[in-house]
Amino acid sequence: MLRIIAGIFLFLFPSPWASAEPLDRAGIAALIQPPYALGDPVNDKGVWTLLNSGGAPAGFAFETQELAPLPGFSGAPINLFVMLDGEGRFLKVSLISQNEPIFVSGLGEAPFRRFLEQYAGLSINQPMTIGSPYGKAGAGSELTYLDGVTKATASVRIAHDSLMAATLQVAREKMQGISVGPPAWPDPDHAEALDWQALVDQGLAGHLRITNAQADAAFQGTTWADDDPEAKADAAGNYLDLWLVDLGPPSIARAVLDADGLAALARLHHLSPDEEPLLVIDTARHGLVSPEFVRNTAPDRLSAEQDGLPVALKDADLTFGTLPGVPQGVAMILRVDRRLGFDPTRDWRLKVQAVRLHGVFQAAPGSVDFPLTHHTDARFYKRAEATTPISPWREALRNRAGDMVALAVYLVVLMAALLGAVRWTASHPAFPWARRGAQALTLGFVGWWGQGQLSIVTPLAVLRTAMDGGSYAYLLYDPFSLLIWAAAIAGFVLVGRGFFCGWLCPFGALQEFAHALGRSLHLPRWEPSAIWDHRLKWVKYIALAGLVATVLISPDDIDTAVEVEPFKTAITTFFVRDWYYVAYAGLWLALGLFTYKGFCRYMCPLGALMAIGGLLRMRQWIPRRMECGSPCQLCRVRCPYGAISAKGKIEYSECFQCLDCVTIHDDAKTCVPLVLAAKGRKLAGTAR
Structure with a gap:
């Protein structure tokens, strides 16, 4: 029905909207968070190079609108600004523009901006989903749950989907080598009897040996060629004798660490389950780190990379012992966050820095790197199947499964009573009380709890989408309201507008309770004369026509114009808004004390649309x-x-x-x- 109406207007009027242009250089630069700076544009879709304080490339900055223009509930996309570092971590996510009704004048933009602040520090490799009052993470969930915005879950879910779609597009096209697939996790159920010799034989213990002669050769021809007399005195001796073992798989850890070491490792797994522990041992004179190294920080003589991108190493700050047979020397356990894309089952490189100093006063340092390529066999790991984002309908439906079941039952009962057995229902002695109970359920469950108050905003957004030739997928983000729309449209065919307006409209129910209060207080009742009643009923059609004209002529003003409906104030935000919105909604409810459902009868543009939809009625059922x-x-x-x-x-x-x-x-x-x-x-x- 909504699409039919939208199609009619699309035929009569051309679309006045054009896609918003990306921000220019000055606009993007103003959003950059120091110490970063804006580099050169990458393409014409709002993607720019991000520079660090030294002027080197450090990631990308971009808008989401051009890359993933998912329409929101106003029909227009939410445009976000994103700063992404070279490892796929969000540095900043902020709002550029949005037209979501709930944030324009309902809750305001403050909760939306606070929601976006949660992305800073998260990686695109982390599975993320939006939390809500209707669904929570289960025990052992690997998902990162972001706190949603109460009463605006659908809108923030649209924003999240747009953000991730745009960011992954940039990652795949511009950040070659970043793994955006599911990470490998040590399989706790894989048991295998191993000892140190087995690790060496199977390549599970990586080994890098650099003699003093080889170290000298690496510095040959440089200023520092003669700055290590110990190397020249013992050319055959070892400068570096490094062993590298991934302790993530339990079978490997048990082949290396003693009981105290395993206990310390278990504590690390408990506190940081997403980190891969790596054991490094040097039995020669290199020593792994410098004397200035501080525990629990990144090692200053060791670094790593995979797929051409850096892998962040940190000291795990563990005290541990090893089993007999394991080489003895300077040993430390490092940790790598798997969520940042590190895959221990594929080749990666550990680089050991050799440093020499030249000169006596203010000695100049020089360095070379010795790499060790390593990976651990995939049999020790499990890997979740590639996560395929479920459809918005399924995600929203899963989060609100309980509410949807309750709503479906409520609708079935109403339809059976009001559409199938209307005369039996009306003649039943308990009908007056049943009607009051239904009105209470509609107001409390459908309205305030379920946020299922239908609004003229949705048909206007459908109209706008039809004129823009966009997608209607945003309707699926709120299946609760969509089910009510389906019931209302079914009601058009069977009885007309009355099924929704009389039984499923929360604000209508609130007006009925206001009028009942007026009667209990013995307030005077005021009703316009028959002539004025007839005239006033045309006002709602004028209001509807005005809103449609606003969409066609001045779409930027539609968010203000739809405030003719007090639904957002009274139902969506429960009167938590600016005083003038509250006063407007209160005025209609105060009028309801004296006049029966004045807003519904005379002013409601949605009611006018429902009356037009009621023309589909196929029978005279009264x-x-x-x-x-x-x-x-x-x-x-x-x-x-x-x-x-x-x-x-x-x-x-x-x-x-x-x-x-x-x-x-x-x-x-x-x-x-x-x-x-x-x-x-x-x-x-x-x-x-």
């Missing part, structure tokens, strides 16, 4: 008699919506399916024709 309207006027007088004409005809475009007239029609003690017939004064005519 029973009538020949006497209805002439001479009996009881149903018309008691109809709180003024949906029955003086001639007894039902105006279904204004009918909210309260069932009062159906109750009267089937009540032998209330319906005038039935009362008269019971008294033996049968009127002319037959029932129709």
